[in-house]
Amino acid sequence: DAKTTQPPSMDCAEGRAANLPCNHSTISGNEYVYWYRQIHSQGPQYIIHGLKNNETNEMASLIITEDRKSSTLILPHATLRDTAVYYCIVRETTQGGSEKLVFGKGTKLTVNP
Amino acid sequence: EAQVTQNPRYLITVTGKKLTVTCSQNMNHEYMSWYRQDPGLGLRQIYYSMNVEVTDKGDVPEGYKVSRKEKRNFPLILESPSPNQTSLYFCASSHAGQIHNQPQHFGDGTRLSIL
Numbered sequence: 001d002a003k004t005t006q007p008p009s010m011d012c013a014e015g016r017a018a019n020l021p022c023n024h025s026t027i028s029g030n031e032y033v034y035w036y037r038q039i040h041s042q043g044p045q046y047i048i049h050g051l052k053n054n055e056t057n058e059m060a061s062l063i064i065t066e067d068r069k070s071s072t073l074i075l076p077h078a079t080l081r082d083t084a085v086y087y088c089i090v091r092e093t094t095q096g097g098s099e100k101l102v103f104g105k106g107t108k109l110t111v112n113p
Numbered sequence: 114e115a116q117v118t119q120n121p122r123y124l125i126t127v128t129g130k131k132l133t134v135t136c137s138q139n140m141n142h143e144y145m146s147w148y149r150q151d152p153g154l155g156l157r158q159i160y161y162s163m164n165v166e167v168t169d170k171g172d173v174p175e176g177y178k179v180s181r182k183e184k185r186n187f188p189l190i191l192e193s194p195s196p197n198q199t200s201l202y203f204c205a206s207s208h209a210g211q212i213h214n215q216p217q218h219f220g221d222g223t224r225l226s227i228l
Contacts, residue, residue: 034216043117043203043219044156099144099209100171101217103156 003027003090009108012082018075020107022088025069032091033064034101035073037084044087044103047073078111085109115140119204119220126194127228134189134223136204143209145187146171146217147179149200156203162187163209194227201225 005023012018024033034049048055048062050071055062061074075082087106091099117138126132138145146161148171158171162181176198178190187206191198202223208215 041150041201041222041224043205043221046216046218049216099207099217100146100158100161101156101205105155 003102004088004104006086006088006104006107008105009110011110011112012075012078014080014111014113015077018073018078018082018109018111020073020075020086020088020109021070022073023070024088024090027068027090033062033068033071034089034091035060035062036087036089036101036103037082038087038106039081039084047086049091078109080111080113083109083111115218117204117206117218117220119202119223121223122221123224125226125228128195129193132191132194132225134191134202134204134225136187136189136206136220137185138187138204138206138218139185140206140218141184142206142218143184144217145181145204145206147177147187147189148203148205149173150203150222151200159189159202191225194225196227199225199227 032049032051035047036044038044048060050062064071085106085108087103120135143164147159148156150156157173159177160179162168165184168179204220205217207217
């Protein structure tokens with residue numbers, strides 16, 4: 001089972017910031033938080049990941065709370081092409097190091113004109 | 114361009130006719146994996162490979178085989194496809210090792226329909 005909880009859907013106006021929350025209250029100390037998105041049945045696309053510090057790249061920012069029990073993905077200026085399902089994933093390490101990604105149901109973000 | 118390439122992108126076939134979905138990556142990744150995606154069930158891992166000649170079962174391996182003879186290729190084989198294997202399939206790859214925490218790169222998907 002996924003170790004994260006996300007709202008099923010969100011809306012955002014084009015040009016505004018989209019803030020997508022994720023709860024991961026059972027995260028352990030060495031587990032990273034990853035964000036991927038999937039645009040209409042295309043392959044999942046990596047966005048960003050972090051351990052405890054806030055991270056920023058050309059796509060987004062990731063804010064992780066100090067207790068690491070939740071995080072927020074921020075798309076600073078959402079465009080129509082950002083409409084997608086966004087997955088917050090706590091990376092699991094299985095015996096033998098499978099590095100399996102466990103995708104939950106994600107958040108369907110709709111960016112409106 | 115760094116990419117994971119799957120072929121075919123679409124396939125309609127009949128029950129029992131063996132098929133292979135190819136996956137190739139050009140990033141010299143050690144780790145490769147196959148997922149299937151079904152409505153309401155999300156993405157589930159079928160098989161994975163930590164390196165050449167090393168493969169292992171994921172969560173839903175029944176009815177599938179894989180091989181890893183070369184680092185860049187990781188084909189998914191359906192020896193006797195059945196309708197319950199109708200799904201959207203994704204191949205993914207990354208550098209291995211938790212200490213690296215490298216993101217996985219996904220292919221564009223293969224939509225299989227088994228009649």
